[in-house]
Amino acid sequence: MDWQGQKLVEQLMQILLVISGVVAVAVGYATESFRTMMLIYAAGAVLATLITVPNWPFYNRHPLKWLDPSEAEKHPKPQVVVSSKKKFSKR
Amino acid sequence: MHSFGYRANALLTFAVTILAFICAIASFSDNFSKQTPSAQIQLFRSLILLDSDVCGGKPVKILNINWFQKQPHGNDEVSLTLNITADLQSLYTWNTKQVFAFVAAEYETSKNSLNQVSLWDAIIPEKEHAKFWIQISNKYRFIDQGHNLRGKDFNLTLHWHVMPKTGKMFADKIVMSGYRLPDAYR
Numbered sequence: 001m002d003w004q005g006q007k008l009v010e011q012l013m014q015i016l017l018v019i020s021g022v023v024a025v026a027v028g029y030a031t032e033s034f035r036t037m038m039l040i041y042a043a044g045a046v047l048a049t050l051i052t053v054p055n056w057p058f059y060n061r062h063p064l065k066w067l068d069p070s071e072a073e074k075h076p077k078p079q080v081v082v083s084s085k086k087k088f089s090k091r
Numbered sequence: 092m093h094s095f096g097y098r099a100n101a102l103l104t105f106a107v108t109i110l111a112f113i114c115a116i117a118s119f120s121d122n123f124s125k126q127t128p129s130a131q132i133q134l135f136r137s138l139i140l141l142d143s144d145v146c147g148g149k150p151v152k153i154l155n156i157n158w159f160q161k162q163p164h165g166n167d168e169v170s171l172t173l174n175i176t177a178d179l180q181s182l183y184t185w186n187t188k189q190v191f192a193f194v195a196a197e198y199e200t201s202k203n204s205l206n207q208v209s210l211w212d213a214i215i216p217e218k219e220h221a222k223f224w225i226q227i228s229n230k231y232r233f234i235d236q237g238h239n240l241r242g243k244d245f246n247l248t249l250h251w252h253v254m255p256k257t258g259k260m261f262a263d264k265i266v267m268s269g270y271r272l273p274d275a276y277r
Contacts, residue, residue: 001092002092005092006092006093007092009092009098010092010101013098013101013102013105015103017102017105017106017109018109021109021110021112021113024113025113025116025117027115028185029120029185031118032184032185033185034117034185034186037113037117041109041110041113045102045106048106049099049102050101051105052098052102053095053098053099053102054095055095056154
């Protein structure tokens with residue numbers, strides 16, 4: 001999943017769960033049924049899980065651009081130089 | 092949100108938090124229900140020297156006092172037959188699991204300013220059963236701490252606890268006064 005996808009997933013998850021909660025309370029209170037409220041919320045939570053947890057392709061529409069391997073060879077990694085003058089000695 | 096486990100954990104935590112909010116809202120909605128319970132408890136007047144004029148105008152009447160004795164250890168004990176009529180249906184909301192109702196006899200003695208003796212109780216899970224008429228002798232023994240019951244005036248109080256599916260439990264009572272025990276053992 002790319003960065004844009006991760007942001008989308010987080011927003012979708014929160015919105016879906018909050019909306020299922022609100023709808024569950026509203027319908028449960030109107031129908032005077034505690035069981036209805038719990039069922040609606042459970043269904044909403046399962047739906048949110050199916051939409052946000054698996055790595056769907058539409059979350060990967062802005063893929064990260066990694067450096068091409070042939071380009072990387074032209075610019076070698078800098079070496080760390082250890083100077084003998086900088087040796088730490090106790091007296 | 093970069094891995095499956097991360098997303099699953101975040102979703103589970105948030106879902107449980109929202110569930111807690113839902114239950115709190117459901118419990119809070121109980122404050123808005125209008126409650127109008129009513130009750131009557133009756134005793135016969137035929138066998139007892141009750142002041143019939145006093146009891147005539149009141150909704151509460153004692154049915155029958157079966158026996159009234161002094162135990163070998165010195166404590167008074169009474170057996171009563173109660174006729175309980177109650178309508179507790181308005182206490183039920185969508186968030187009610189059951190209603191626990193009990194009848195207690197309350198009186199004052201020189202030793203204790205308030206004595207409460209539970210005589211009968213019931214658990215009522217369904218609204219349909221909350222409007223009832225029952226005639227029974229007391230389920231639990233009415234024993235005094237001492238021998239103070241002769242000629243004693245007492246109240247019969249119907250208490251109830253509305254137990255919710257989630258959240259706060261409400262309790263209240265109806266006090267019915269005007270009952271009196273006989274002046275002599277029998």
